[in-house]
Amino acid sequence: GSGGGGYRSSALAGPPVLENSVQKIDVNPPKGTRDFPPEEMRLRNWLFHNFREVSRLSGFEEVDYPVLESEALFIRKAGEEIRDQLYCFEDRGNRRVALRPELTPSLARLVIQKGKSLSLPLKWFAIGQCWRYERMTRGRRREHYQWNMDIIGVPEVTAEAELISSIVTFFKKIGISASDVGFKVNSRKVLQEILMSYSISENLFAKVCVIIDKIEKIPIDEIKKELKSVGMPQEAVNELLEVLSIKSLSELEEILGGAGEAIAELKQLFSLAEKFGYSEWIQFDASVVRGLAYYTGIVFEGFDRAGKLRAICGGGRYDRLLSTFGGDDLPACGFGFGDAVIIELLKEKGILPELVPQIENIVCALDHDLQGAAATVATMLREKGQSVDLVLESKPLKWVFKRAARINAQRLILVGNTEWKKGMVSVKILSSGEQSEIKLDELE
Numbered sequence: 001g002s003g004g005g006g007y008r009s010s011a012l013a014g015p016p017v018l019e020n021s022v023q024k025i026d027v028n029p030p031k032g033t034r035d036f037p038p039e040e041m042r043l044r045n046w047l048f049h050n051f052r053e054v055s056r057l058s059g060f061e062e063v064d065y066p067v068l069e070s071e072a073l074f075i076r077k078a079g080e081e082i083r084d085q086l087y088c089f090e091d092r093g094n095r096r097v098a099l100r101p102e103l104t105p106s107l108a109r110l111v112i113q114k115g116k117s118l119s120l121p122l123k124w125f126a127i128g129q130c131w132r133y134e135r136m137t138r139g140r141r142r143e144h145y146q147w148n149m150d151i152i153g154v155p156e157v158t159a160e161a162e163l164i165s166s167i168v169t170f171f172k173k174i175g176i177s178a179s180d181v182g183f184k185v186n187s188r189k190v191l192q193e194i195l196m197s198y199s200i201s202e203n204l205f206a207k208v209c210v211i212i213d214k215i216e217k218i219p220i221d222e223i224k225k226e227l228k229s230v231g232m233p234q235e236a237v238n239e240l241l242e243v244l245s246i247k248s249l250s251e252l253e254e255i256l257g258g259a260g261e262a263i264a265e266l267k268q269l270f271s272l273a274e275k276f277g278y279s280e281w282i283q284f285d286a287s288v289v290r291g292l293a294y295y296t297g298i299v300f301e302g303f304d305r306a307g308k309l310r311a312i313c314g315g316g317r318y319d320r321l322l323s324t325f326g327g328d329d330l331p332a333c334g335f336g337f338g339d340a341v342i343i344e345l346l347k348e349k350g351i352l353p354e355l356v357p358q359i360e361n362i363v364c365a366l367d368h369d370l371q372g373a374a375a376t377v378a379t380m381l382r383e384k385g386q387s388v389d390l391v392l393e394s395k396p397l398k399w400v401f402k403r404a405a406r407i408n409a410q411r412l413i414l415v416g417n418t419e420w421k422k423g424m425v426s427v428k429i430l431s432s433g434e435q436s437e438i439k440l441d442e443l444e
């Protein structure tokens, strides 16, 4: 065989080494990605179960899309970070493809594909893994799972109010209250009205929003520089930054006048919040614009009131996304909720759920020649819908008890010769230690 890699250097002949054996591979997952061994998978399943339960309560239907999409779906020219970090490549058919960084463009693609056959409004939800390729200098993850809920075909802010209600329901379900988190709510129409008053062209709108979204991440001078570099006149920059510091709807109304859509929508949303019963969860914040280019109206983000974490979730209205893919526009709004910050929040609050493996029975043959009998018992219980961990090789009882404890089994069922001859098995309830012999056909 070839020299090098994997061959033993010692002169003594060891056991035959497989031809072409490889160097020990790196058993860690690729940079920025995670494995989900059982304990982590229980937590992930718990989280996703709550995502699905809330979506069900709100009457949303689950959808999914390929994790791999045409790169074209995500090519936007508004300077977004999500674009700069696109996990894109050329496949073996020389197609430009990308691992999706978000789910909304896929939703738009499917809605256009389905076209007139869809009866509106659509209420769809998805939980999907999303990717970014970030230089590992920042050591951040390259994948996360995102829960999305979207409403297509409803132009009124009742749709946004419904989405926020779903997220509030989710937070309450996992033990998070309005004293832990809140939602900052704004409308991009405020910005749009300002740009229009300076007769600044529409296509600057998305770029300006993406720049404003960085307002708490980079120095204000950098923000001003970037705004000027995309073509905003100085006085527009000044008024815009003024507006971002407005603290209340009434103050905003004074500046903008009561005629614009922005004020009307925000007022309606806050009044609906009252009726939904989540007023204490939301606040107006003129500085929130979110960083995705396609939002056109109401935007919102969930934040932790302790101010220790990044945004928990975010969303808004995107009435023009479909036409950017050549489809007919439909009113649309939705949100994304990642699987990372929420877990950090639960850890901070000390309310991570304690999730243990659940199994009802562990079944063990006391002699090797009763292995078949044990298999029969296991099958019978499984056919009754009971979970069974069947011991698959001869093991000392001590080992069986230890395993029973580790997998948190409720019952230990021992198949022994004397009992089996009488058509019985020995059953031990592990919580109480109570032991009894039970006829097989009475076991349930």
Ligand SMILES: Nc1ccc(Br)nc1
Pocket (backbone or CB within 6 Å): 082, 101, 102, 130, 131, 132, 141, 142, 143, 144
């Ligand atoms: N868009 C995106 C994708 C993956 C991660 Br991790 N964060 C953001």
